[in-house]
Amino acid sequence: MSEDRKKGCGTILVVEDDPVVRRFIEAAINKTDCQVTSVGDGKAALTAIDKEKYDLVITDLKVPAVNGIKVLEYVKKRQPDTSVVIGTAFGSIENAVEAMRKGAFDYLTKPFSAEDILEIIDRVIGYKRRQNNNSQAASSDGSSLIGVSHSTDHIRNLITMIAPSKTTVLIEGETGVGKEVVADALQQASNRREKPFIKVNCAALPDTLVESELFGFEKGAFTGAHARTKGRFELADSGTLMLDEIGEMSLHLQAKLLRVLQSKKFERLGSGQSVEVDVRVVATTNRDLKEEVKQNRFRKDLYFRLNVVKITVPPLRSRKDDIPPLARHFLDMYCRENEVKKTLSQDALEKLTDYDWPGNVRELQNTFEKAVVVTPGETITAENLHFVDEYRDLFEYLFSSEDDITIHEAEKQLILTSLKRNSYNKTKTADALGITVKTLRNKLKEYGEPVGEENS
Numbered sequence: 224m225s226e227d228r229k230k231g232c233g234t235i236l237v238v239e240d241d242p243v244v245r246r247f248i249e250a251a252i253n254k255t256d257c258q259v260t261s262v263g264d265g266k267a268a269l270t271a272i273d274k275e276k277y278d279l280v281i282t283d284l285k286v287p288a289v290n291g292i293k294v295l296e297y298v299k300k301r302q303p304d305t306s307v308v309i310g311t312a313f314g315s316i317e318n319a320v321e322a323m324r325k326g327a328f329d330y331l332t333k334p335f336s337a338e339d340i341l342e343i344i345d346r347v348i349g350y351k352r353r354q355n356n357n358s359q360a361a362s363s364d365g366s367s368l369i370g371v372s373h374s375t376d377h378i379r380n381l382i383t384m385i386a387p388s389k390t391t392v393l394i395e396g397e398t399g400v401g402k403e404v405v406a407d408a409l410q411q412a413s414n415r416r417e418k419p420f421i422k423v424n425c426a427a428l429p430d431t432l433v434e435s436e437l438f439g440f441e442k443g444a445f446t447g448a449h450a451r452t453k454g455r456f457e458l459a460d461s462g463t464l465m466l467d468e469i470g471e472m473s474l475h476l477q478a479k480l481l482r483v484l485q486s487k488k489f490e491r492l493g494s495g496q497s498v499e500v501d502v503r504v505v506a507t508t509n510r511d512l513k514e515e516v517k518q519n520r521f522r523k524d525l526y527f528r529l530n531v532v533k534i535t536v537p538p539l540r541s542r543k544d545d546i547p548p549l550a551r552h553f554l555d556m557y558c559r560e561n562e563v564k565k566t567l568s569q570d571a572l573e574k575l576t577d578y579d580w581p582g583n584v585r586e587l588q589n590t591f592e593k594a595v596v597v598t599p600g601e602t603i604t605a606e607n608l609h610f611v612d613e614y615r616d617l618f619e620y621l622f623s624s625e626d627d628i629t630i631h632e633a634e635k636q637l638i639l640t641s642l643k644r645n646s647y648n649k650t651k652t653a654d655a656l657g658i659t660v661k662t663l664r665n666k667l668k669e670y671g672e673p674v675g676e677e678n679s
């Protein structure tokens with residue numbers, strides 16, 4: 224059992240057998256004033272729960288000895304006030320639903336980010352970021368947004384301009400460009416900054432779950448609805464609600480959302496009574512919603528309703544001036560995290576600015592996460608920078624093989640590669656490959672790969 228005691232605002236138990244993930248969660252918690260205890264299996268978790276009271280337990284679903292659901296049940300029996308968050312693998316949404324019905328506070332779908340963990344801690348305990356981590360904290364002009372390009376300046380100005388109002392904002396841009404960073408900066412610049420900031424990822428959940436997530440439900444609304452539960456709209460009251468990947472929302476839910484945006488009222492599932500809320504809505508999308516409207520996949524009226532102000536975050540390749548400051552930022556960040564000191568050589572910087580960054584800022588960040596760890600000396604040179612190019616790996620696999628490769632095998636590898644590249648989002652993958660989601664699902668079934676939920 225590794226223990227890290229600090230004076231702080233709450234106590235958290237982490238149950239995770241993968242040491243890398245465990246350290247990652249610990250590092251995120253260490254950005255707060257909370258105390259963290261971590262264990263590697265369910266049995267040790269039960270012992271820890273017997274010994275001490277926790278405010279929050281974050282457990283992986285599949286941990287050795289006693290699984291996450293059993294840990295949840297044990298906590299609910301011994302420490303009913305303690306919130307439990309379950310980490311689940313991508314595609315195992317049924318387990319997440321089961322956990323929620325058994326009283327879990329929330330669940331985290333892997334891979335999750337440090338921000339996801341901080342958001343959960345904030346909702347359960349409320350936390351203060353530690354003073355020494357404040358260099359990245361947002362300020363009122365959106366300076367958490369790093370970059371010196373003309374487009375980033377423009378976005379900063381837009382944020383300052385629209386932050387005080389309640390207007391709905393639509394943030395468009397390719398994957399990894401920083402849409403969420405823009406949404407965060409907007410929230411921080413607004414007078415709602417002390418108020419709840421609730422995020423819902425519309426792509427990660429099946430339709431039925433999005434509906435109960437958004438609007439909440441009454442006791443008995445469906446099997447397993449044991450208690451009245453507030454939805455995200457209600458939780459966001461007086462604050463901001465971010466609807467992430469709104470382009471993935473079904474037409475049925477789009478109609479419901481439109482009504483809520485128009486009337487500011489909604490009903491919990493299983494209730495006839497309407498609830499009124501004061502919520503600023505920020506929606507993000509990596510699809511061209513205008514095009515989606517043309518294809519009848521997105522409601523025109525909802526599009527107009529959301530598109531009061533649009534912020535388009537351009538791809539990193541078209542604002543290369545942002546690369547050096549972002550690179551320095553990520554270098555600092557990972558050096559601090561790994562407690563090392565490294566600098567960047569001129570040829571490394573040139574390699575970074577020459578590259579096209581299909582995965583945008585996220586890919587740049589990942590590049591530094593690795594480079595800081597793999598570089599032996601003090602200077603990161605061009606050779607230490609490796610860009611993850613799944614398609615190049617695929618190409619090498621297909622053409623350097625000794626044996627002939629069948630079309631069937633090539634197709635399978637292409638589909639699996641594209642899936643990985645599109646963060647396992649089936650809609651995006653199908654779009655990229657020029658096939659329908661249905662065909663993609665059939666192919667995955669054929670390969671014996673997990674097909675997941677309808678909308679994931």
Ligand SMILES: Nc1ncnc2c1ncn2[C@@H]1O[C@H](COP(=O)(O)OP(=O)(O)OP(=O)(O)O)[C@@H](O)[C@H]1O
Nearest residue numbers: 367368369397398399400401402403404509584585
């Ligand atoms: N301008 C920026 N300054 C600092 N960090 C940034 C900036 N833009 C992006 N990042 C970092 O890059 C990563 C990806 O950003 P973010 O999650 O906001 O992208 P996104 O556009 O929402 O991606 P997706 O479409 O996949 O949801 C995050 O870790 C974020 O902190």
Ligand SMILES: [Mg+2]
Nearest residue numbers: 402403467507
């Ligand atoms: Mg995002």
